[in-house]
Amino acid sequence: MSQQPSAVAQTNAWMWATAVWSLYLASMFTFALTAIIGLIVAYVKRRDLSGTPYASHITSAIRTFWISLVVGLVALALLIAGFAIPPLAVIGGCISVLLLLWQAFRGIRGFIRAIDGDPIANPTGWL
Numbered sequence: 780m781s782q783q784p785s786a787v788a789q790t791n792a793w794m795w796a797t798a799v800w801s802l803y804l805a806s807m808f809t810f811a812l813t814a815i816i817g818l819i820v821a822y823v824k825r826r827d828l829s830g831t832p833y834a835s836h837i838t839s840a841i842r843t844f845w846i847s848l849v850v851g852l853v854a855l856a857l858l859i860a861g862f863a864i865p866p867l868a869v870i871g872g873c874i875s876v877l878l879l880l881w882q883a884f885r886g887i888r889g890f891i892r893a894i895d896g897d898p899i900a901n902p903t904g905w906l
Contacts, residue, residue: 789831789896791827792827792828792831792832792833793833793893793894793896795820795824795827795828795833795837796828796833796836796837796889796893797890797893797894798817798820799817799820799821799824799836799837799840799889800817800836800840800886800889800890800893801817801890802814802816802817802820803817803840803843803844803882803885803886803889804883804886804887804890806882807879807882807883807886814844814847817840817844818840818841818844821837821840821841821844822841824837825837825838825841832896832897832898833893833898834898835898835899835900835902836889836892836893836898836899836902838899838902838903839885839889839899839902839903840889842902842903843882843885843886843889846905847878847881847882850874850878851875851878853871853874854871854872854874854875854878855871856871857870857871857874858871858872858875859871884906885906
């Protein structure tokens with residue numbers, strides 16, 4: 780017989796999931812500072828949220844951060860290389876814009892699904 784999480788545990792899980800997504804969304808205005816805080820919160824609360832619908836949110840948030848970091852570094856390298864080879868700057872700029880849109884999509888979707896109490900359908904997927 781599996782144990783159902785208590786109402787208090789569900790409320791706390793909801794609060795932490797929405798807090799992480801809020802920090803991620805705020806990072807668009809804080810040059811990723813709040814995303815780093817959100818990542819730390821996600822790792823710290825990961826075990827506490829397992830077994831709740833919000834566990835998928837934590838997995839998705841952690842994955843969003845690391846993918847964003849890698850893709851952001853590639854875009855930055857292309858932008859810097861663009862000083863020597865201008866077309867690379869255009870490619871880096873396009874990647875940066877697409878990354879921003881992807882982050883916004885994942886953050887807004889995660890936030891809305893967390894508020895509704897719904898899990899992320901595919902937390903390890905790209906969308």
